Amino acid sequence: MRRNFAKAYLLLSPSLFWLTLFLVIPVLFIGVISFTTNGDFGAIIYEFSTEAYTSAFSSLYAKVIWQSIWWAFIATVVCLIIAYPFAYFIAHSGKWKNLLLLLVMVPFWTNLLIRLYAWIILMNNQGVINNVLLDLGFIEEPLALMYSPGGVILGLVYGFLPFMILPIYSSIEQLDKTYLEASEDLGAGPVKTFLNVTLPLTFPGILAGFIITFVPAISVFVVTDLFTGGKLLMVGNVIRDAFLVEMNWQLGAALSLLLMILVLLSLMIFMRFTSRKDRKLLV
């Protein structure tokens, strides 16, 4: 690799320019807005104020923040519990491997809105599940399946499960099989080998999966929006409404900045605990 400052930055300049202008500056600007004063009708008065943060941590929105963290966390853990054995199976399914992986890619690439809509067909009050249960006489009235935290978590799991499967799959797939053989030769049983060899070696995949599942899960607004019609809220709903309905940009900006800090922290943790070759697990 050559040392050439000028040429490197010449090649990098178009993308750095774009990312700075349309990503870094806008996000920094959001940071500035979060500390301004909210005038009437959404005006931004450039006087320092921490009111947006006081309001974000007031009981009303603090509840939404904790709720979002909690639901996204549960959904991510459920994804992990489903994804690991599933990815393990695919990685060990020989000639079927590629076909099975393609079957995971189809839902992965199908728009989230459409996949959530599919669950609405199943779960709404006149939906397939309620109709079947009513016909069988198990219930007298339709169950409010979508309008509950359970429904929201199901939507999050269904929406982001492929994000967890793919990095874990890659890390299991890249696992050097000779380590497993060595472990068994040294007398470790399958359980011991799994816990002491496989699991630690596939940890980067788990960490990558955790980040790229948790981040969209905590910031998504369409799940609560489409399933509960805004009766249950996550941080994303509050940010959207702050910008599009209530014209309280300061609050939306403050919550976005908190999300951004969370994301940068998790990215730093990921870079700290993984090697350069693990980085591509994120993509």
Next chain:
Amino acid sequence: MRARTKKILFSFSLLVFLFFYIPIIFVVIFSFNDSKLGTVWTGFTLEWYGSILQNSQLISATMNSLYLAVVTTIIATILGTLAALALHRYTFIGKKSVEFLFYIPVVIPDIVVAIALLAIYGILNMSLGLNTAVPGHVAITISYVMLVVLARLSSFDNSLEEAAKDLGANEWQTFWKVTFPLIFPGILAGALLAFTISLDEFVISYFTLGPGDNTLPVLVYSMVRLGVSPEVNVLSTIIIAIMFVVVLIVGLNMRKRGDVK
């Protein structure tokens, strides 16, 4: 793996596949349902397919989506490829920070990008239209192109470039005659990824498009909000079918070339 473990894993994975596909299968089935009111089967019909093809909103949303995806792909592919070349070839001061910067779009919540751009447009008093979604779409896709091309470059034999230069080719000739053809599959894969991400993108479009300029996902959102309807069933089925075919074609081609990830 022991036979019993394998059996348990097999049954478990089968359940996961059912979890993935049962909801999708119901959408497909109901797209052929005679009833206008949702989820009770009353009989087979193709009526809804006929009516959706004449839906002018849908046609203009599709055109908008394709336009955005093409523009995004062109810009992101050029910028991302140049960045990958720089990161592959050179060491320089600030390289770590540049790499970190490129990972931010991969993990940043799309809603933060969206409202940040919306805020900037608002402050500058810009009127929103179809093109105001381009900056956001490109910003979140550059990194993917860069990373895919970089992966291709890492298996690239640098001595080939040196050989070309030893034989008297200048830098420009070396790039177009040697480097570019060899990394072209990577560039193509990156472009395809950028195209798909842009086509699928909802949140940034939702915030930064003008009021009249729907893309397909934005249109789907406004339709789904109104509840279950035959039109959405049909539209979803068509999109799912296209996705299925595309994934199958791309997958089979990669398998033939033997570089499935």
